[in-house]
Amino acid sequence: MGAMAARVAAVVPCKDEAERIADTVAAVLALPQVGRVVVVDDGSTDDTAEVARAAGADVVVHPRNRGKAAALSTGVAHVRDLERVAAAGEADDPETTAPAALLFVDGDLRDTAANLGVLTDDVLAGRAAMTIATLPAQLTSGGGRGLVVGLARRGIEALTGFRAVQPLSGMRCLSPGAYAAATPLARGWGVETALTVDVLRAGLEVLEVPCELQHRVSGTDWRGQLHRAGQYRDVWLALVRRGWRPWQRG
């Protein structure tokens, strides 16, 4: 394994993923590119933290739910703390411990997370600053009507010219420069949309990469629709805060 081989740090934000997180962590830990997996338990009411720890992840806990973007920020901060400790142990060569890239992974992918390796190649080779997974048709059908996806796609295109196939996809690999360009992260469910806008606006390359992933799809019940309403609000806010004014179009 080369020096770069295990230099990706994975961050997995989780709210109530106890049933799925062990498989997800095991699959990500098995990727040769990945050196560490940090799970952020974002105020779960189940055993997510314990299960993730038992599966081999470093775990940080939010005592109260703070949303996906806050969980990602906490996870990256924890990666950096762990690196500082490791660098102190390895004396004068922090380069050997600093991650070459961050891999953002949802907790619900289970063993399909084993297919995430394709996201890291372009970033580690310097061909892209951020890669975004595009998912195949899901085995479980969802209840979405494309409203949130359409909003995010239109806003990103208006602000940057980039037409995203799956603008909400949370599985992303980022170079340290891409992460710096996108911080502070937009709140809640706006984080992916804002990441794409901010990284592109920094003049960096963004690539969508097909990836064989399956995740838990939101349904048509009131819970699913409430979830989509929250997504819509956060994506809208992220876009407006970045200067999108759709109501001004002639």
Ligand SMILES: O=c1ccn([C@@H]2O[C@H](COP(=O)(O)OP(=O)(O)O[C@H]3O[C@H](CO)[C@@H](O)[C@H](O)[C@H]3O)[C@@H](O)[C@H]2O)c(=O)[nH]1
């Ligand atoms: O308050 C929360 C809610 C969720 N999660 C975790 O965030 C991830 C994504 O959540 P999920 O409910 O699976 O989101 P989806 O409905 O599938 O949303 C899609 O759209 C989101 C943006 O709106 C993206 O973050 C997701 O990656 C994308 O799959 C999962 O690991 C969750 O456990 C948190 O950490 N905190």
Ligand SMILES: O=C(O)[C@H](O)COP(=O)(O)O
């Ligand atoms: O189910 C989904 O794909 C997301 O929750 C987004 O919902 P949408 O279909 O309304 O864009």
